[in-house]
Amino acid sequence: MATASCLQSEDQFLCPICLDVLIDPVTTPCGHNFCKNCITKHWDTSDKCQCPMCNEMFDKKPEMRINTFISEMVAQFRRSAQQKASSSEQQVFKPGEVPCDVCTETKLKALKSCLVCLTSYCETHLEPHLTASSLKRHQLIDPVENLEDRMCPKHDKPLELFCKTDQTCVCMLCHVSDHKMHDVVPLKEAYEGKKAELGKTEAEIQQMIEKKQQRIRKVQRNVNFSEKCAEEEIEIGVTVFTTLMQYVERSMDFLINTIEEKQKTIKKQAEDVIKELEQDISELKRKSTEWKRLCSVSCSEDHLRLLQSFSSLKVAPPTKDWTEVSIPPSSYEGIVVTVAVQLEKTFSEDMKKLLEAELKRIQSYAVEVTLDADTAHPELILSDDGKQESRVSLLANFTLRFKLKKRPNGL
Structure with missing residues (x-):
């Protein structure tokens, strides 16, 4: 209408x-x-x-x-x-809201639910409960679904009480009959107690969440710090081993050049001696030819000619005494050891300088020991007990452990 x-x-x-x-x-x-x-x-x-x-x-x-x-x-x-x-x-009913049980065509949103009528009402259909004296005594609550669940299945009465002994909701008749000796309180009082308990539990859960989040932050900090340390150590390691390889390459070049220069010297000496000996041999061969010719004259028994030819020959020049001249095989023993010892000395000195610089950098991280992970220096790893731990770099470990053993003589 x-x-x-x-x-x-x-x-x-x-x-x-x-x-x-x-x-x-x-x-x-x-x-x-x-x-x-x-x-x-x-x-x-x-x-x-x-x-x-x-x-x-x-x-x-x-x-x-x-x-x-x-x-x-x-x-x-x-x-x-x-x-x-x-x-x-x-007022139109929307999903998630409680609809009016009286509306027939378009369902409107319920404003209140009656525990006596077990019905939910919209603004229009709620008016009799607000004006009629017989309905004013009904208990109205905020709109809820499934009002039948709020009724005692045994006595068909509203569940108005809570039995702490059995931890269940009961009606007035249940309290008189089955729960007479039990600890029974009104629903509101039980609600307040449970609400406080839930609040306490929620606070404990939040505290547990916060602790775990702190642990996550700590682990993440350690991971980030570990990544940074890994990058630094890789950089230091590359520097150390690059320097070491450069030293080794230079020492190897020096070793090879030293041996080759010594071998060149020995070879030059030998060539000079051989050349001088070859000259002496040529002169002796020439003299030998002259003496052979003279011998042929002597065979003819021409006395005059022999004497004339013999007097024309000069006395053989004195030759050098080669018994004391020798080119002994060169000995390269000790060269490798000497170069290796020098390599160790040079490398140790340079690594000592790098180590001192690295230790100064590590000492710059030092702060007072604290149990609060959030106030600790971000570049210090915290142990499980909360104390700060300083890190020892790869350079320190490498330099302290690196000892080049000397080779025994004759090897």
Whole structure:
């Protein structure tokens, strides 16, 4: 009925020309209402001046003035329609809300639930519980679903009490019969106790969460610190071993060059001796040829010629005594050991400098010992007991342990 009344009222305020709610309503002499703009345009485009509703003819175009009474009624109708639309939109049942059990067509949102009637009511259907004296005594609560679960299945009475002994909700008859000697309290008191217990449990859970989050932050800090240390140690290790390889390469080049230079010297000495010996051999061969020729003259028994030829020959030049001249095989023993010892000395000195620089950098991390992980230096790893731990670098370990053993003589 209310909907029909609303539609009927709306029909009364519709313009017959545009079929919309009247705007600046005017009334013709025959008593029909139109939008001022609609009727003016209609008469401007028509040859005859007549009413579009009853076709009554007018001798001249009537002077149209806005009907203030109709205008106020239209404005009131618009406001009422907007309020109803807004109210209906706010009260319509939505998923997750409790619907009104009385509404039949469009389910509206319930505002209260009655524990006596076991019914949930919207604003309209709740009115009798707020006005009727017999219904005012009913217990109203915030809207809930499944009201039957709030009734005692044994006595069909509201569950108004809580038995602490059995940890269950009971009705008044249950308290008198089955739970007479038990510790029974009102639901509100039990609710407050459970709420406090839940709050305490929630606080404990939050504390446990916070501790675990702190542990996660600590582990993450250690991981980040470990990554940084790994990068630093890799960089230091590359520097150390690159330096070591450079030293080894230079020492190996020095060793090879030393041996090769010594071998070149020995070879040059031998070549000089061989050249001088070859010259002596050539001279001796020439003398030998002369002596052979003289021997051939002596064989002819020509005494004069032999004496003349013999006197023309010079005495053989004295030759060098080569018994004391020798080129003994060169000995390279000790060269490798000497180069290795020098390599160790040079490397140790440079590594000592690097180590001192690294230890100074580590000492710069030092802070007072603290049990608070959040205030500790970010580049210090905290042990499980909360104490700070300093780290020993790869450079320190490497330099302290690196000892190049000397080779025994003769190897």
